[in-house]
Amino acid sequence: MTDDVKIALTAALAGAEEALRHFAEVAALPRELKADGSVVTAADRAVETVIRRVLAEAVPDDAVLGEEHGATGSGSGRRWIIDPIDGTALFVEGDDRWLVLVACEDQGAITAGVAVVPAQQRLWWAGLGTGAYEGRLVAGGIAEERRIRVTGSRASGLAGSTLGVVPDWGRAPAEPLIAVADERPWSLHPPLLVARGDLDLAAQTSGQIWDFAATSLIVTEAGGAYARFDGDSRPGPGASIYARSPELRDAALKAVVP
Template structure:
């Protein structure tokens, strides 16, 4: 592995400074569209519903413009405009509005996702909720949220038993019928199941409010920022087999290794 790819050689201070510029720019672009009665959306899918709005596209363009000035050597992977190559070994992974369904519905559960990753996975992650004014940031072993209460350090919960756990996912069906069945098998063991929070569920996990987020059908730009944030707060994020999750697909985020293993055992047993 070259120095450029090794986290020890990365200037996290400059990454954080740049990420905050990106988030500020995205906030400025997005907020005029939120809860605007004239907002139009397009469906990306021939079957099903995956909306995109001008707010998504404009926010990603604004962030890409800053990166082209501030860090032109880095690669970019964005939901709306795809991949741009780089030479540094670092990739900025951008989802300008994670939770566009919530965005067009007026719920403040969507967020701007900004991550920086090496080939091994994310090393910095931000979940920014412009309307509430909360910004969750995680890197290395430090995670913080800034918002109405100032800046607060984040730490995941120590829940050890599924019977005490709170679990989230975005869609009730989760993914395929098989994946949905596996998720519901975990739900049979927990105290409370909630739906529809998009990236904000991962922020709540990092903040110590909930214990598990289980999802399927994810893209890399959906999960890179949550991985960095949750793990910096003391949690763990893997795929449903316990391996790396940054390629997307199935992901389980947990507050600690004990609750992660218990939920993983149920998923595996259900999938066979």
């Protein structure tokens, strides 16, 4: 495990602990709307603050970009990218599928990514060139660690491929895929289901770099492929495709961007 992955894990797990504290009292948590209409709460801001505190102690010279507190620091060529609660709309409804996402970008490449699903006591992580892994949270530590791989046994085309769509309440960009692939309900963030071999495809119909940085690395290190709808393989704003192979990713992109 690389140093960047260790730092990302420490930061994400600290954030997960803070998030669970708020989740236990979510019914009483005030909710606000951002300018883009998305939900935000004091929990989002508190979790990001905790993660930033860990990073400030571990890597004080690195820049940080977070969904709630913006960009801080510059100059080293290294940047930590935080989504403190990915899926706040799920969080405030008491749904257990929300995540804490932390990634490290070094000289433009994502080198570490961690995705924690605190309410399910599960986590995923990857380091550039070192593979993707999943485990369970037990008594504050990681148990049942195993390396994960995308599936390689299904048909190569879109027809018959299994698909998860995020979010499932605003998915117009993914409708061409839904017409061909077999859309499935999901109990876990669909890109993670691709990484562990449970889905062939995942489409995320909107987002920013913090929505994609960690999961794009986890999927690619599991042997899969990632790209934005514009074909760029670097995480960034817009919609994104995750697939178990580059060929399936490219077929999906042709369907949604003819």
